[in-house]
Amino acid sequence: MSPSKPTNGVKRSAPTSSTASPSGVNTSKTDGKRQKRDESFTRDHASTPTPAAAAAAAAAKDIGEHSNTHLQYAVDFLKAKGSPKPLQEILDHLTLQHLPEDQQRVFVHNLKSHSRVQFNPAPKSKGQQFDWRAGTYEYRAKLPGVSSKIKLLEYLQQRKDQAGLSIKDIKDGWPDCDAAIEELEQEHKVMGIRTKKDTHARFIWPDFPELHHEVDPEFRVMWFQEALPSVDEMPRKLKALGQKATSEAKTNTNIGHKAPPKRKKASRVQKKFENEHMRNIFEQHKRK
Structure with a gap:
């Protein structure tokens, strides 16, 4: 039997074709999910930077x-x-x-x-671009150029003040300067202050070898064998020799010539008369 035709003469549209898998699952939905997953993977992979x-x-x-x-x-x-x-x-x-x-x-x-x-x-050359x-x-060290004994002595001689030069500032540009400073001290070209605990140099000043004179060891022994008076006896010993101890208070020699202080004038306070009827008698007595 042939299919029946429409009575109004209008042709029916063909049904949408759908490919079914052998198991009966629609493959169009599966392909759409796979496409979305691939696009998501591509987007994530593209946004991931290289190391x-x-x-x-x-x-x-x-x-x-x-x-x-x-x-x-x-x-x-x-x-x-x-x-x-x-x-x-x-x-x-x-x-x-x-x-x-x-x-x-x-x-x-x-x-x-x-x-x-x-x-x-x-260095610039002709025609060279920047x-x-x-x-x-x-x-750039705190003491530019000070990295040898000669440079250190030159820097000390050029200074205009008499303040000590810090070893810490020297080591900022010359870290291994300890041995050189010890040699300069032995040569009497610099003098320094050292710590009591580890005897490390802290500050140095310029020194002059021509002013250094050796003292006879025998005289050194005699000097240190001489006993000094105690602190309490020192003022009495000095007074016996006609000298004055520095611990005594200084007296002002011009204290006797100091002008006497000026006396302030007493302010005259007008007395209040309790007997007003006797005011004329007091004024007449004052005129006499």
Whole structure:
């Protein structure tokens, strides 16, 4: 039997084709889920940076948050090396070589303006373009150039004050100066103050070998064998010799010539008359 035709003459639309799996499950829904899963995996995989990119991003974040820390590490690195170093070696030591160029420029600007860093520009040649990476950096000590006995003596002679020179300031640019300072002390070119506990030098002053004279050991023995009076007997001994002890209070020699103090005038207070009827008698008596 043939299928019945529509009476109104309008053709029916063909049903949507659907492919069924042998088990009877619709594959169109499965393909849609698989496509969404693949897109999600592709998106997540694309957003995951490589290890190098992740390290660069972390370094870029750290350079902004810990710029002062990186500068201090750079200063300590230059101080430990004790010689001029190029920028690339400093960046490699701080693991900042993967930073973007603009952030490296900021780091270079801060490094050049640091008070403990000295920048040495590269020699210029004709036609050479400016290179912000060129040049070297070195540690600037508190006492620049003082790194030998000759330089230390020259620095002491150029000073205009008589204050002691701190050994701590010398070691800032010359860490192993202890042996040299001991030799200068033995040569009587410097004199110093040492700690009582470990006898380490703390401050030094310039000394002059021509003013140093050796004392006869026999005289030294005689000097220290001479007994001194006790503290209580010292003023009496000095008074017997016609001298005065420094512990006595100073007397003013001009105390006898001091002018007498001026007497203040007593303020005249007008008396209050209780007997007003006798005021005229008092005034007449005052006129006489």
